[in-house]
Amino acid sequence: MNTQMKQVFSRPDSLKDVQTHFCPGCQHGTIHRLVAEAMDHFAIKDKTIGIASVGCSVFLYDYFDIDVIEAPHGRAPAVATGAKRVHPERVVFAYQGDGDLAAIGTSEIIHAANRGEQLTIIFVNNTTYGMTGGQMAPTTLPGQVTSTSPTGRDVASQGYPMKMAELIGSLDGCSYSARVAVDSPKHVIQAAKAMRKAFEVQINGAGFAFLEVLSTCPTNWGMSPLAANKRVGEEMIPYFPLGTYKDNSAV
Amino acid sequence: MNHDVFMAGFGGQGVLLMGNLLAYATLIEGNNASYFPAYGVEKRGGAATCTVVMADGAVGSPVVGEPEAALLLNPLSMEKYYTKVRSGGFVLINSSLVEDDGSSRADVDKLLIPANAMALEIGNARLVNMIALGAYVQYSKVVSFTALQQALKEVLPERNHRFLPMNHQALEAGAAFCREQLG
Amino acid sequence: MTKRLFVKGNEAVAMGALEAGCRYYFGYPITPQSDVPEYIARHLPALGGQFIQAESEIASINMLLGAAACGARAMTSSSSPGISLKQEGISYMAGSECPGLIVNVCRSGPGLGGIDASQADYFQAVKGGGHGGYHIIVLAPDSVQEMYDLAMLAFDLSDRYRIPAMLLADAVIGQMKEGLVAHKYVPPADLAEKTWALTEKCNSGKRKVVKSLRLGDGEMEAHNNNLHARYAEMAQREVRYEGLHLDDAELVLTAFGSCARIAKTALRLAREQGMKVGMLRPVTLFPFPAAPLREHCATARKVLCFELNNGQMVDDVRLALPDKEVAFYGRAPGAGSLPTPEEFLAQIRTHYEA
Structure with a gap:
């Protein structure tokens, strides 16, 4: 055995040793890993409560080694509010997709943010409804073809993509809001840092933290994993600019 | 004992306070009472009515179709509820505001009382409800005046206790008027 | 003689719930039940509890779900149109076996209806209300005293069977005032600890998951059979009249x-x-x-x-x-x-x- 060898990469402790159900090229797995790394970083997995939402991310409890409450579609911020108010010393995060958070759950996310609930919200934006088979989402880009916008999203009749990180960041109750992507090593490193920040804000009692993560859905986009990853940089980031939209966490 | 009384007027006449006091005084004397307000969508100025049911046993229905007694403080109440009073019952009519003297019915005891005028005489127009309540309690003897006064003291916030003597005076004026008219 | 208070039914249900140890309330204003949240907003902070006026009925029932999953005694209250909105969350609470108290001071309908007393929500209350073939515990107080007493019983039954409980009242019971003997709450001696719930302390043992999604082979059927066995047990043991x-x-x-x-x-x-x-x-x-x-x-x-x-x-x-x-x-x-x-x-x- 070579004693010079040092292990530099392993499964985060907060993730269970199981295979996920995610499709090839889907970035939920990467984002799960970033959440787990942040929990490892702060050594909080034993005190964390995850709120599972409806969509591809519902199986949170199969992948994270934490306590989980499953919420109805769009209601994760309300369920998280109830949990955090009962157990304020625990760390509560919700992990929601774009249909869940930006369509059916707009009321819950806006008001949880506006109340300044001590929560961390991970918002995965892949411009489509993944679990139900690729229908138009509130974040679907103009002209994007989905199963319910077969000729491409027509903004004149179907409205515009919702820019949630900007919207949530504009609320006085929100302490931290940012958008990241995981399509390149550089972006992943930035995303990991933002993820830690999103948890740190809550751990420090500094208020509501919102992190939007741009993601792929190769299956429903009808693309190879590589093409899908490329689309994030070429089409999504220009419409959904990366960056920090609010950071009052030090105030 | 089983008694019920229906009270009606317009918002601001203190109808609901009158019902509250009577029900609370009944409890103080160890009997049971329900106080049921009927409220309009509008909070002020609309019709205000309430029903008080008093019993030494279980109260039963807080809602009464043909009340044993009615205190009608304005013309609209007279128009709407006078005919509903049970035969052999009692009706108090605020003759300061109601022109109808109730002569259409001979099967009820009537007390026409100029409650607004009497209230002004005591010095406060808002005492109409206490005058009416005093007269009704004098007639019906459903509760004692001691219990009414205690209820009033407990219902009124401390800062308003300086109004207690004036309220007692109004209760007594109503009772005296009733004694004079009906013996 | 025990001193009797003279209070509204809506206040009595709030008093009974707080006495039974309810420390979390989530609700949204609607006539004729607004005295419930108003009373609780005045009294809960002093008891160390949390009152949230939520953005909607939907949010409030889901806050209740979250609080219940964390083992707390918690409640919401509303009236008919608001209860319709809560049905989604009630179904999820039934599915994930979360106890909790839902007060319905029923008004007339359908639609926005009127604000008068009505018993038109009987079917909605006892036949399930939301999707999925479940039932909840439904108690019907007929006096101000019962508003107080049954609030306590509702929590006990709900916790014992892990089934949400509804107090079905109406504008008459909620708005009328009667004498109330406010007595101490005594928890039933046989009420089990909520070992299934997410606890306050850090959890290094078995992970807890509160959920209603059941995709495993035969899992959903077994769950429904289990729920219905509990309904049958309640019919044997918990009927009151x-x-x-x-x-x-x-x-x-x-x-x-x-x-x-x-x-x-x-x-x-x-x-x-x-x-x-x-x-x-x-x-x-x-x-x-x-x-x-x-x-x-x-x-x-x-x-x-x-x-x-x-x-x-x-x-x-x-x-x-x-x-x-x-x-x-x-x-x-x-x-x-x-x-x-x-x-x-x-x-x-x-x-x-x-």
Whole structure:
């Protein structure tokens, strides 16, 4: 055995040793890993409560080694509010997709943010409804073809993509809001840092933290994993600019 | 004992306070009472009515179709509820505001009382409800005046206790008027 | 004599809930129940609890779900249109076995309807309300005192069976004032600790998951069988009702909540007139007191069901008494048109003499 060898990469402790159900090229797995790394970083997995939402991310409890409450579609911020108010010393995060958070759950996310609930919200934006088979989402880009916008999203009749990180960041109750992507090593490193920040804000009692993560859905986009990853940089980031939209966490 | 009384007027006449006091005084004397307000969508100025049911046993229905007694403080109440009073019952009519003297019915005891005028005489127009309540309690003897006064003291916030003597005076004026008219 | 308070039904239910250890309230304003959140907003902070006026009925029921999953005694309250909005969350609470108290101070409908008392939400309350073939515990107070007492019982039953509980009242019971003996809450000795719930302390043991999604082979079927076994157990153990003059009754009245109060006076008047009439008032609407009803109506000629709607509980009465003649009288009240004892008495006479 070579004693010079040092292990530099392993499964985060907060993730269970199981295979996920995610499709090839889907970035939920990467984002799960970033959440787990942040929990490892702060050594909080034993005190964390995850709120599972409806969509591809519902199986949170199969992948994270934490306590989980499953919420109805769009209601994760309300369920998280109830949990955090009962157990304020625990760390509560919700992990929601774009249909869940930006369509059916707009009321819950806006008001949880506006109340300044001590929560961390991970918002995965892949411009489509993944679990139900690729229908138009509130974040679907103009002209994007989905199963319910077969000729491409027509903004004149179907409205515009919702820019949630900007919207949530504009609320006085929100302490931290940012958008990241995981399509390149550089972006992943930035995303990991933002993820830690999103948890740190809550751990420090500094208020509501919102992190939007741009993601792929190769299956429903009808693309190879590589093409899908490329689309994030070429089409999504220009419409959904990366960056920090609010950071009052030090105030 | 089983008694019920229906009270009606317009918002601001203190109808609901009158019902509250009577029900609370009944409890103080160890009997049971329900106080049921009927409220309009509008909070002020609309019709205000309430029903008080008093019993030494279980109260039963807080809602009464043909009340044993009615205190009608304005013309609209007279128009709407006078005919509903049970035969052999009692009706108090605020003759300061109601022109109808109730002569259409001979099967009820009537007390026409100029409650607004009497209230002004005591010095406060808002005492109409206490005058009416005093007269009704004098007639019906459903509760004692001691219990009414205690209820009033407990219902009124401390800062308003300086109004207690004036309220007692109004209760007594109503009772005296009733004694004079009906013996 | 114990000092009696003189309070509204809506205040009594709030007082009973707080006395039973409820420390979390989530709600949204609606007439005729706003005295409930108003009372709790005034008193909960001093008890170290949390009151949230939520952005919607939907959010408030989901906050309740979150708090319940964390083991807390928590509640929400609303009135009919708001309860409709909560049905999604109630179904999820039923599915994920989260206990909690839901107060429905029912008003008339459908739609925005009126703000008057009504019992039109009986079906919604006892037949499930939301999707998925579940039931919740439903208790029907008929007095201010019962608003207080049944709030406590609702928490105990809900915790024991891990089934949400609803207190089904209406504008009469909620708005009227009566005497109330506010007594101490004593938890049942056999009430188990909530070992399934997410706890306050860091958890290094077995992970806890509170969920309603059940995709495993046979998992959903087993879960439903388990829930229905609990409903059957409740029907055996938890049925509560009030019986009046049942021993020699030839005509048995059934009514719940405010309608039972009106019927009680009609019953007294009928007895005074020599009619052998009795009454069975279900206190638990789910589980429904079918067995006691059968037992007490065995020798009665006829049953007459009164309701403040166009006929809902009467279906359950008929299911319980397949061989008995069951008549119905009721109506959906509008502004100021509640049925009166005199009106019920006329019905009693007609059916008694027929």
